[in-house]
Amino acid sequence: MNQDQKLGPIRHSLAHLMSMAIMEKYSKAGLGVGPAIDSGFYQDYDLPEPISEKDFSWIEKRMREMIAKDIKFVKGESDFKNALEFYKHDPYKTEMINDLKAKGEKTLSFYDSDWFHNLCAGPHVTSTSEIDPESFKIDKIAGAYWRGDEKNKMLQRIYGLAFESKEKLDEFLHNREEAEKRDHRKLGKALDLFSFHEEGPGFAFWHQSGHWDHYQENMYFTQIDERDFAVKPMNCPGGMLVYKSNQHSYKEFPIRAAELGLVHRHELAGTLHGLFRVRSFHQDDAHIFCLDNQIESEISQIIDLIDKMYGLLNLSYHLELSTRPAKSIGSDEIWEKAETALKNTLNNKGIKFQLNPGDGAFYGPKIDFHIADSIGRTWQTATIQLDFAMPERFELEYTAENGSKQRPVMLHRVIFGAVERFLGILIEHYAGAFPLWLSPVQVKILTISEKQKEYASEILLKLKADSIRAELDESDESLGKKIRNAEIEKVPAVWIIGDKEVESKQISERARKDYANKITDGSLEIEKAIEQIKKIISDKT
Template sequence: MIKVTLKDGSIIEVEKGTKVSEIAKSLSQGLYKKALSAKINGKRSELMAEINEDCELEILTFEDEDGKWTLRHTGSHILAQAVKRLYPKVKLAIGPAIENGFYYDFEADFSFTPEILEKIEKEMQKIIKEDLVLERFELPRSEAIEYVRNKDEDYKVELIQDLPEDSIISFYKQGEFVDLCAGPHVPSTKKVKSVKLLSLAGAYWRGDEKKKMLQRIYGTAFSKQSELEAYLNMLEEAKKRDHRKIGKELGLFAMHEEGPGFPFFYPKGMVLRNLLEDYWREVHRKSGYDEIKTPIILSESLWHQSGHWDHYKENMYFTKIDEEDFAIKPMNCPGSILVYKDGMHSYKELPIRLAELGLVHRHELSGALHGLMRVRCFTQDDAHIFMTKEQITDEVVDVIKLIDDFYKKFGFDYFVELSTRPENSMGSDEDWELATSGLKSALDKAGLKYKINEGDGAFYGPKIDFHLRDCIGRTWQCGTVQLDFQMPERFDISYIGADSEKHRPVMVHRVVFGSIERFIGILIEHFAGAFPTWLSPVQVKVLPISEKFHDYAKEVEKQLKEKDIRVETDFRAEKIGYKIREGRMERVPYLLIVGEKEVENNEVSVRSRKNGDEGVSSLDSFIEKIQKEVKTKENYLVQS
């Protein structure tokens, strides 16, 4: 008999060769119906897989991320099958599952259109109803190449040729359709209950601008129609909140063709940006950080020393100065290390916390650029902390607390992932084990639940990632904490210990915003441009009913400015109803209407974005109210 350890720690015994689906059925009929795939010893697998040795087993449903991934992976195969049924001469490239859906790349001698997508989607729904079983089979590499060559699938041939000669190549068959694939998949097409094709895009084969441009179809899949409808409603809401559209409407920022991927911040956008930076500085001063500034251009040799050259040079920009090779920095850490290294440090000084709002540049493909969310230059709110090994847990706990307090100020909740050693990494097993256990210990001490993200750490160390959840349920990776034993070694930095000997410090890399530009984009979409009062570029708009009240409006504006309240006055010869509508469209938190009664009583009529008409108030009382709101950084959301 085989011993199987389940997710809850319980152990069951099954006969050798028992399928995972049979185990799911024996556990619960409800689980069996909902089951999509499995994890065997932490590795994605299928319900069709047989259990032939003692193992850990997790049955996955759509509630699990890996269950979603499996269902959507099968969705991509259904898409490819539908395309081949309708257009047999189209060639297949790749079709992975991605966050929230899937895509497939095709080579076709015609352009896919919305009308064609509609036809493809109907064919997909037919395939789902046909309840086609997904069957895996394997071939030696040479036979696999011949097999796909006979099908005239050039891209598949290339993929197989890139694999080692002794590889065994797996395929999946559903009905008449066969695709090259490592799997896993759900048992049959019927499990993919609800699909929707969402958009079209161009994509270079294998992401290489020198290779052929293919057509990419994006789609998504859910286990219930109601879940799909909720997701589509969220996408519609996201369109309304698009930071590029709102940013332009509110005069915050713009992108120009003269600088693709290089954002221009306008005066109101700079107000918002400076408020965020001021708050960042306030938090870091109180938490014992010293701010530094390092150059954006540094010698190419520095990036060889840091390891970025071997792992990151494709994303870097270069220049020559006096015939010497230089690089524009893609990261701030080497500069911070040079600051630390420029002096001798005692263990009594540690931890040393150096913070920097550093401008970095990274090369992104033009097709990947997206407003402020994906740019070629951005400001990282970096900090690099130098400490002893004994200080790791407490210091990382403090960083976690700082990040937690920071996000709560903006009304975000979040979830956490711990990313472990990637394949392309540097350093010893011992260092990686110590770094990973240090981060785990800090997370446990901070009382945070977290998910392990195997193999997704930085090349120099494991990391903790913070994923913000906005008001419509989308997630954004922002903050990160990375533990690094490698760069202190590469740069030969040290401190003098209690034994008067030199010791190697441990280094933490961490960001809170991640990228200020991207964080602004997230804030715009989270608040739909209706920022809380403390963040609003314009906090108050004064609206005189007619020209004869302009002098009083100017006096109101003057008194507000004297109290550091950001204010504009609308002196246009428009009706007051029109001015109020315009103020609301501009998402201004407070509109102050002034007319004859207000002048007579030295008052203002207050309309707030949050509560609507708040009646009349003395100017002093209104100023006191708004100052309190700004001081406490009161946060609230309003309907977009």
């Protein structure tokens, strides 16, 4: 018998001894289920008064006294008539017996230990002499509905720990204490990694952000536990709650927090359009908390970041300054201050912009970036929004240099905006022919026949080892068909493997038209071909 097989009967027997100790004090106690579990055992009780942790010591003491008496566990059987008569005053055992009868059981098994007679399938130890009296511990109390049904009575569930020795018990307790120290919820707060809030138990819903008043027609609603909730329509309020998780000093600013968050918008069915208009999408939001005298430098750095990202993608753009809309929050003074700050930043940076009156966010003015695609269409993507209103509404504070409490300024920014929409724009901008560094599949390997499969697989592993996105087409299609499929997929580089390539340890390369002057057509040594691809990726060309 292995250790687990020995522990099961020990733990189950300890549950019986615990019931004996409790029933000596509460003779009319109702007994629910009491199985052995992974770390010990538990037993459900219907008692005339609550058991507390203060009772653990006398229960353990009495159980150890019973172990010392070398009590035997004797199995017996009974028919249903006698069993029901014996338990006629116990509604829990009566219900279990009737359920077993309904399932077609013919007889019932019992275990006797001293005076204790209990309906039980076992198994148990032969005698309490098999139990180490220092190897168990009464652990905790919880509530449990009879049969797990909340319509039934709530019973008291008493848990115990049990192992083969005191050393194993001590080891378990030590490991559990360590696990509690490492609880990610505690560490998340201690290390300032994340936080949870009453405003969003399990998912986000915020009133004070203003989204309810100004955006509820575009939100999804549900009800849980008789409370109304909405699925998160924007990431912004979460940024505020993260800020409020800790106290802040002027010395910390600027504080920058990024979130690639999933949001949901209730769009009408007729307005849905591929990736351009969806109901669920990701936004690459960042929220920057800063002082008044840091506004211009922070906005300037965001503009530089957006310019760098769009430059990599060869996207040209123009800027629009959008001002206060008809539906908004915040005073006239706050709006005037925010709009002036954005204008001054653009003017001081020497950037031309168009004024777009009345198209700002409801909480603040914004700078919108409109990119132009390869066929002349423009798309509003990146945005920088200056917000004095939400910090006021959420009562955000920091300790100023003079010790007073002040409100920070908040900047909202996205680079791509809705990521799904931006990908849709890029697909159409490149007509699916992504630059090699951005292409989902950078190299496609084609075999002429089954004989080249092993060599082609080796090449695939080499490409992946160099973080090159590659695929192997080892289908039974003709080479011409495979080449045509790769062209339809707009793969930048196609490597063909035949018998000649296997023998020479080379590849035969075909380049997409726009890479004809960067990728060598024809035979090439593997290492040179890989270096060629790596350089194009590194250069982002």
